[in-house]
Amino acid sequence: MESTLNTELLSSMLKDKRGKKGLRTVAEEIGGVSYATLSRIEQGRIPDVDTFVKICKWLExxxxxxxxxAENLGTVSTKDVVIAHLRSEKTLSKETVDMLIKMVDIAYNTK
Structure with a gap:
């Protein structure tokens, strides 16, 4: 089984957390990553491993x-995307995020 990087989700979460901040500002926050590289990642390009790890740390x-x-890349569920976004949310407490994730899980598992 071959694995790959979900660049669509990475791009989306990077854009969401960046908000209205400029790419240069975010590049400085992350450290060791150029704003041009961030721009390419937001456009769906695959980052190198070091950059990927730095971005994940910044996204927490x-x-x-x-x-x-790789064979399921196009089938990432909405539930997984929502949960990933909730985990990257920093304005809510961890307890609130955990409760929301439980609610999402219940909603998707209720028939």
């Missing part, structure tokens, strides 16, 4: 969040 999510089976 595990690198596993973005690793998917």
């Amino acid at each position: 999510v595990s690198t596993d969040t973005f690793i998917v089976d």
